Amino acid sequence: MVEAANQNKGDIIKLTIPAMAEYVSVVRLTSSAIASRIGFDIEEIEDIKVAIAEACTMIIKNGEKQNIDINFEILADILNISVQAKYFVCQERDNKVFDVYDNKSLSILIIESLMDKVECESCDGIVCLKMMKKLRVDV
Amino acid sequence: MVEAANQNKGDIIKLTIPAMAEYVSVVRLTSSAIASRIGFDIEEIEDIKVAIAEACTMIIKNGEKQNIDINFEILADILNISVQAKYFVCQERDNKVFDVYDNKSLSILIIESLMDKVECESCDGIVCLKMMKKLRVDV
Amino acid sequence: MGLEVKKEFDKNKNVWILKPMGEIDIYTSPSFRDILLEMINEKSVDVILDGEGLIYMDSTGLGVLISGLKKLREKDKNIILTNIKPNINKLFDITGLNKVFIIKE
Amino acid sequence: MGLEVKKEFDKNKNVWILKPMGEIDIYTSPSFRDILLEMINEKSVDVILDGEGLIYMDSTGLGVLISGLKKLREKDKNIILTNIKPNINKLFDITGLNKVFIIKE
Numbered sequence: 001m002v003e004a005a006n007q008n009k010g011d012i013i014k015l016t017i018p019a020m021a022e023y024v025s026v027v028r029l030t031s032s033a034i035a036s037r038i039g040f041d042i043e044e045i046e047d048i049k050v051a052i053a054e055a056c057t058m059i060i061k062n063g064e065k066q067n068i069d070i071n072f073e074i075l076a077d078i079l080n081i082s083v084q085a086k087y088f089v090c091q092e093r094d095n096k097v098f099d100v101y102d103n104k105s106l107s108i109l110i111i112e113s114l115m116d117k118v119e120c121e122s123c124d125g126i127v128c129l130k131m132m133k134k135l136r137v138d139v
Numbered sequence: 140m141v142e143a144a145n146q147n148k149g150d151i152i153k154l155t156i157p158a159m160a161e162y163v164s165v166v167r168l169t170s171s172a173i174a175s176r177i178g179f180d181i182e183e184i185e186d187i188k189v190a191i192a193e194a195c196t197m198i199i200k201n202g203e204k205q206n207i208d209i210n211f212e213i214l215a216d217i218l219n220i221s222v223q224a225k226y227f228v229c230q231e232r233d234n235k236v237f238d239v240y241d242n243k244s245l246s247i248l249i250i251e252s253l254m255d256k257v258e259c260e261s262c263d264g265i266v267c268l269k270m271m272k273k274l275r276v277d278v
Numbered sequence: 279m280g281l282e283v284k285k286e287f288d289k290n291k292n293v294w295i296l297k298p299m300g301e302i303d304i305y306t307s308p309s310f311r312d313i314l315l316e317m318i319n320e321k322s323v324d325v326i327l328d329g330e331g332l333i334y335m336d337s338t339g340l341g342v343l344i345s346g347l348k349k350l351r352e353k354d355k356n357i358i359l360t361n362i363k364p365n366i367n368k369l370f371d372i373t374g375l376n377k378v379f380i381i382k383e
Numbered sequence: 384m385g386l387e388v389k390k391e392f393d394k395n396k397n398v399w400i401l402k403p404m405g406e407i408d409i410y411t412s413p414s415f416r417d418i419l420l421e422m423i424n425e426k427s428v429d430v431i432l433d434g435e436g437l438i439y440m441d442s443t444g445l446g447v448l449i450s451g452l453k454k455l456r457e458k459d460k461n462i463i464l465t466n467i468k469p470n471i472n473k474l475f476d477i478t479g480l481n482k483v484f485i486i487k488e
């Protein structure tokens with residue numbers, strides 16, 4: 001079986017899409033393809049796909065007049081992803097959901113549950129959501 | 140059925156990968172996803188995927204120390220793709236294959252057969268292969 | 279991909295049966311919302327969502343189900359989910375929505 | 384994805400049977416080339432490539448088959464392709480390689 005071995009530490013793949021609902025499916029497929037190439041298992045591939053799509057969804061909800069830049073950094077046993085856009089209102093995680101009908105943080109809740117590390121940064125007016133997923137190496 | 144209607148003329152999607160053999164599968168999946176979203180049929184999606192992958196293959200054969208930039212421009216009924224890299228030796232189509240064992244233009248032959256228009260341009264030392272595929276609109 | 283939604287009213291059981299086929303995401307959820315709310319407006323009875331053909335759902339899909347549930351609860355009705363695929367089930371677990379909806383095997 | 388190659392020598396018919404499962408592209412074709420050339424070096428007999436499980440092939444895969452064929456032709460042997468999927472068949476048509484290889488239904 002010819003499969004991925006991540007000798008190539010630090011490879012970077014970039015994807016830019018218009019912030020439009022119809023292109024989130026493209027992001028999902030690209031994310032799956034990358035995660036699969038790196039050697040994540042099926043459930044982890046799904047986690048990565050879902051998390052990145054939720055980040056795009058948060059951005060697109062703020063309007064469709066900009067681009068979304070997604071960076072995938074492939075390290076030996078880590079995939080770092082950053083999703084950024086100018087008009088990006090990142091949800092804050094709300095742990096106390098008293099009223100199930102009145103919580104506005106579904107996306108960030110999902111992202112934080114699925115990824116190993118999540119940070120929201122802002123610089124020069126560009127908001128950037130950084131996520132990290134570790135590759136569990138089987139012995 | 141919720142499906143694509145390309146009201147959004149001029150949308151651009153960009154993908155950058157390291158010129159490495161292992162990432163061509165990522166290009167194939169991204170290309171399929173875009174072509175499918177735009178409304179191409181299964182055979183056309185395959186054509187687009189194969190042609191873009193062959194362009195990347197030509198570049199990667201010249202060495203793995205650069206990036207490949209792929210641009211997808213989505214027009215009303217046209218998909219324009221450009222694939223570019225610094226060290227890109229674009230094959231020339233050789234119509235007279237006397238010796239079947241001695242033709243070096245398989246990739247460009249395939250690309251030209253599958254796409255509606257193909258041009259190879261060079262500017263500032265960057266070689267760029269431009270391809271176009273028309274969306275056949277059913278009435 | 280995309281989304282196709284089949285709906286059907288079961289007279290004997292007095293329930294709606296809703297079968298979304300494909301993906302419910304930010305692109306397709308507006309039409310899913312329209313269909314769900316229209317059903318509920320037509321007849322406020324329990325809604326059984328059969329997830330057999332549903333391969334993907336995101337937060338916007340969850341949002342649509344929540345707004346449907348909110349309307350139904352006013353009439354003491356529910357949304358019951360069956361045949362939900364593991365990847366989608368995971369979302370309900372993560373968000374705690376597994377305690378809000380009735381999820382059957 | 385990736386590529387897994389099954390090979391088997393059929394004693395009765397005195398042929399190699401080669402079953403590539405998955406994708407032959409610029410990433411996987413070096414290992415496909417190694418396997419094919421090793422087979423041919425071991426025994427120069429006809430090679431039957433069963434394309435049942437081969438879902439994708441690119442120009443580098445064609446190149447490997449051509450170099451295999453070149454070696455086999457020196458001993459008057461051939462590569463015979465069967466069960467080739469339509470998308471891959473198209474490549475043989477486009478390149479004129481359908482006249483170079485023996486392609487069976």
Ligand SMILES: Nc1ncnc2c1ncn2[C@@H]1O[C@H](COP(=O)(O)OP(=O)(O)O)[C@@H](O)[C@H]1O
Nearest residue numbers: 097100101102103104105106107337341344373
């Ligand atoms: N953890 C939760 N439990 C129950 N309901 C939730 C939860 N999180 C969000 N909701 C509900 O889901 C709906 C959609 O949420 P969300 O997609 O986060 O925000 P928005 O309404 O801004 O799109 C909201 O109406 C909210 O009431």
Ligand SMILES: Nc1ncnc2c1ncn2[C@@H]1O[C@H](COP(=O)(O)OP(=O)(O)O)[C@@H](O)[C@H]1O
Nearest residue numbers: 236239240241242243244245246442446449478
């Ligand atoms: N149209 C063709 N018909 C038969 N053989 C071909 C054809 N095109 C290329 N070949 C053969 O396929 C092999 C690989 O070709 P190609 O991938 O284009 O070049 P390279 O050898 O530089 O990778 C070469 O050995 C060549 O002889």
